[in-house]
Amino acid sequence: IFDAVRLTRRQASTPSTHPWWIWITVVAVFLFVVQPAVTSVFRRSGQGFPFESESMAPTRLNHDYVMANQPVTERRHGEVIVFEPPADSTRPRSIARVIGLPGDRVAVHDGRAIVNDVPLVEPYITVPRARGYRFGPVSVPRGTLFVLGDNRGKARDSRYWGFLPMQDVVGRVNLIYFSQDPLTGAVRWDRIGQPVR
Numbered sequence: 001i002f003d004a005v006r007l008t009r010r011q012a013s014t015p016s017t018h019p020w021w022i023w024i025t026v027v028a029v030f031l032f033v034v035q036p037a038v039t040s041v042f043r044r045s046g047q048g049f050p051f052e053s054e055s056m057a058p059t060r061l062n063h064d065y066v067m068a069n070q071p072v073t074e075r076r077h078g079e080v081i082v083f084e085p086p087a088d089s090t091r092p093r094s095i096a097r098v099i100g101l102p103g104d105r106v107a108v109h110d111g112r113a114i115v116n117d118v119p120l121v122e123p124y125i126t127v128p129r130a131r132g133y134r135f136g137p138v139s140v141p142r143g144t145l146f147v148l149g150d151n152r153g154k155a156r157d158s159r160y161w162g163f164l165p166m167q168d169v170v171g172r173v174n175l176i177y178f179s180q181d182p183l184t185g186a187v188r189w190d191r192i193g194q195p196v197r
Contacts, residue, residue, distance in 0.1 A: 051095055052182075055149035055156065056080070059124045060095060064191060065178040068171030075101060075145060075166065077115070080196050082170040083147070095173060096157050096164075097124075100146030107136035108159060111152040124150050124197070135159050145169070 051064045059080070060066065068082040075081075079098050099113045099120070100106035107114040110133055112122065140146045144163035149155020158164060179191035 052092075053094070054154050055151050056095055056097075057151040057154075059097075059150045060173075060176075060196070061179065061188070061191070063180045063182045064176050065180075066095070066173045066196060067175050067177050069174050070171040075169070077101065080173040081145075081147070082173060083164055084168040084170060093170060096147035096149050096155070098145050099148045099158075100140040102140050102142045102144060104140045104146065105137045106140060106146045107134075107138070108148070108152070109134055113148060122150075125152065143167075 051060050051066055052062055054062055066082070075098055077098060077100075080095060081098060082093055082095055084093060100115055104115050105117070109119075111125065113120045114137070138146070141163060143166055145166060146158045147164050148157045148159070173196045175196060176191050176194045179188035180186065181188060
């Protein structure tokens with residue numbers, strides 16, 4: 001504030017090249033056009049969440065910031081969701097992929113998910129599979145989901161802490177709105193705006 005006042009006094013004797021009404025127009029356009037448009041986009045996209053984990057690599061990278069569409073309540077196979085941690089956990093909100101819906105029988109063999117005795121086609125998994133690893137099959141109870149991280153070797157998911165209650169789901173992840181390399185701090189511009197599938 002002090003700097004602005006000092007600069008204003010210094011330039012008071014210099015005639016302005018822009019009339020006062022131009023500055024008022026610029027401010028009005030920002031307040032009544034730009035700001036409401038940006039707010040509307042973010043409201044439709046949902047709520048933003050930082051993601052600081054390797055559990056969803058390569059789909060989501062460490063320090064991707066994602067938008068979750070909160071009004072969506074119908075769950076579907078393969079969607080990526082944000083969810084609250086268990087009540088007794090100190091973990092922050094987490095992100096995982098829905099693999100099993102209520103009534104499904106789920107197993108994991110060599111890092112690949114099998115739902116109702118049918119191996120899933122999972123193009124989002126590019127990490128080496130864990131040979132010899134077996135989990136399940138288990139039946140998903142009513143009102144819960146079975147979720148897995150895409151990086152099956154590093155994810156702590158339903159294989160470890162059990163089924164996710166549907167009421168703990170915060171929303172469906174739909175896009176990356178910001179991304180930053182955790183080591184260098186550089187912005188990963190190529191990831192900004194990418195849809196989450």
